Amino acid sequence: MSSLHYLRAMQGIVGRELWRFVRQRERFVSALVRPLVWLFIFAAGFRATLGVAISPPYETYILYEVYITPGLVGMIQLFNGMQSSLSMVYDREMGSMRILMVCPLPRWFLLVSKLIAGVSVSILQVYVFLAIAWCYEVEAPWQGYLYLLPALILSGLMLGALGLLLSSFIKQLENFAGVMNFIIFPMFFMSTALYPLWKMKESSVWLHQLAHYNPFSQAVELIRFALYGEFNEYAFIYTLCAFVLFMTVAVIGYNPSKGMMMKKGGR
């Protein structure tokens, strides 16, 4: 197996995912509507009630919409990561995952390629969202949009790997709702996506701690700083470590001789 084989396979996997996404219009629209509802309705409603003090990376007082935008970018990636990884479970039963698994490449490589494909789709969504937010006058310096790209790749990989990990260990996947309630919502609300950490500390130290160690918070902070052209080292290292950890466990989970495939095999 030459490196050309690997390259072609990855191109094939990423290309397929992007094509599918473009073809499935409803999916595209619903992926955009969710964060826009938050931005236009939720954030507008809270605009007056929440005074956000100056905290880095912001240099002036900011509107709540501005604060929440990186959080919503994170949300797009969180949903996308969960959805694309969980769809793999479904795929595995339904078959298209099996076609991938019988191709003569190492399984870890196939999983990483799948992950990269999912991340590519999420990045597409994020930039469309940011373009709409721009029209709504949530503007960041233009370099920020460039710096954002590597941050999005890392945060997308981390959240996708988390989804993969869940998909390899969740025994039976009845529907997406369970994952929403038990994973996505707690992760989203217990993070810095909607309110800054110091604000949380005022109400509950305990919650503050949880939010601080929530990898999603760190992904959001990475995105937030990148959008303003700054590099948050702590968030970067935290997100990177979380990615490596999740991915390693996920690969073990998908390994037929060590993982959980057997336990789910019964019919």
Add this chain to the structure above:
Amino acid sequence: MNKPENSPLTQATALTVENLSFSYARKKALDQVSFSVNASQCTILLGPNGAGKSTLFSLITRLYDTRQGSITLCGFDVKKRTGQALSKLGVVFQQTTLDMDLTVMQNLRYHTALHGIGGKIAKKRIQEELERLKMYERRGERIRQLNGGHRRRVEIARALLHKPAVLLLDEPTVGLDIPSRHSIVEHVHALAAEHGLAILWATHLVDEIYPQDQLVVLHQGSIKQTGSLEQVIRKTNSQSIHEAFQQLTQDDRE
């Protein structure tokens, strides 16, 4: 048989399953299963629903791990030399595994990419395989627009693009009308006879068997009988394969 693992495909045996056992949490799905599939031959894995056919396929394609026994594909142990073994294998799964929203061509190009086959060669092979199944004119159509029989043909074409030595088909005619079934059965038999492929075809329909086929009768996870069609009929003192199959797969739990 202890052949060197990397011996070239000079031997006629393309797939060997030896003493294979497998259990799910509580239930034993396969028990000491051994058989082999030869090149240029169509081997029918005959068994009722729940006999263990799909489990066997999951083990050969390494969706599950082999814990007891071994599976060898063209001399490569599936567990130890997975990549080499899988590159010799083409599979048509029971459920359709095509992307409904993509075209025939896009589905096939995805497969060639996974197998590392580059642009020109991929194009040529796709044309060859589709033409053989009279599907080339429909290459631009989305899978959703095709009927069940045509989808199956696309899947068979796809399974052959990387020139495998062994082709597995897991009940490929389920849900198809009689003409479609007939043409697929015929096509697959021709692949064995004319192109030297080793075919393993799982089914519970005895009318898909040709006189020259080899049979492996599987029931409740163990092999009840193997041999040519004629041998199986003789060994069971039956008049027809239908009767032999009935006899071999009577539920002996009750």
